[in-house]
Amino acid sequence: MAGGAREPGRSVTSRVLAILDAFDGAHPQLSLSEIARRSGVALTTAHRLVGELERWQALSRTADGRFRIGLRLWELGQLAPARLQDLAHPWLQELFTTTGENVHLAVRDGMEVLYVDKVHGRRAVPIVSRTGGRLPMHPTGVGKALLAHEPEWFVSSYLARELERPTPHTVTEPGRLARELATVRAQGYALTFEEMTLGSCSAAAPVVVGGRAVAAVGIVVSSARARQLGRLVEPLLSAADRIARDYARAHAA
Template sequence: MAGNSRQSGRSVTERALSVLTAFGPDAHRLSLTEIARRAEIPLATAHRLVGELENWGALQRESDGRYAIGLRLWELGLLAPVHTCLRGVAMPHMQQLHERTGANVQLAVRDGLQAVYVEKLTGRRSTPIISRSGGRLPLHTTGVGKVLLAHASREVVQEYCAHHLSRHTPYTIVEPGRLVRELGGIRRRGFAWTTEEMTLGSCSVAVPVCSGGEVVAALGLVVDSARAEVAKLVRPLSRAAESVGDRLVETTRTTAEVE
């Protein structure tokens, strides 16, 4: 009865969204039964909603009968400001950083209590990393995440420290007081770094991207921890982030004038 009651309290929109969010990094292709299970809806409801979403183009049916996210959603996603504005402005500077350092270059924003990776650049000789464009990682284990958390409100930091300090390696900071002190240091010196806190063997350095006096994103580099020279990485990283921020201000001003 409790399950039926819960289902009856969910709107059609909520159920349709639950179908879409059944897909994820670990579930690119799903059967109808898997969608129903992951979305926590009856199989008959899943069948109806999947059919409607497929007709609209949000889902596509593969030759083996499984479903995947459709091109229509991808097209809509490209219209998001984080892609059309932030990513577009940052990409030339990210490419220059990658060419100059040979390191992985990452651009991230904060969404609630997670870091969302807007874009990343990597190469054959770059250190292997687990982040992916459009993916999410914890804020306290990565350079870009620490920058974003350091510039979040006190309430966000308190909530994060109370419920989200998961350990990923032996070096992950999971003590609230220690993390809060580190966030204060990040704000004072203007950059963050991590050493093997998310992935063993990797070091990340990151700086804030500011526009209109606010931190809107974080730009970071990930290198092999054995050859990390933080001071040498911070200088080009800071210049690139400043250029991205200046360009964002210009783009915003131009857009406002046109409107």
């Protein structure tokens, strides 16, 4: 949570940003007192700034009086560069049509993966990823695909951290994880089996442009269909290659 410390002399802008930063995937709705506590902004100041943000529609109020991010910020967010998503989405849609399974696109942001697009259907297995959401790298297929193509210094730094273990199947032992990443680099794709969520498995491939993994494409299936992951690898690799080709062409223009 950014801006959590109470800092004397903070600018109005820093306080407003801290208030907005109080919201995240785990806290999509907050009361005024929760906003003040999570942002480190005094309650009286938070009351005034939240009121202004609500009037501007950056925040909206729920039926029970709590606050959530408003539509005005969503509208502004649509103006952010989305070149990668725009180029990748048709191929994600085709991959979903071919496989019938959940498909998503992720990029690395710091030590996490950020999901930037997703195509799913009602019959596909429920998954924890959401567009705009973040997850750790090591338990996710897209995270392993990206991590395997990072420089050695970054991988060493990541493995030196205390790695969280979302399920009993999550690989957290540095030596074993390093060997898995070497396998991912060699074969060109990653596989996970109930490492992020019990009941689901995944396959993921990096989108490599100019020797750098700019993103990763992932497919998530039910553990009951884990044996089918093998047949999904070919269309997965094809989608990643096509996204990489279009991305390279767009940036060469």
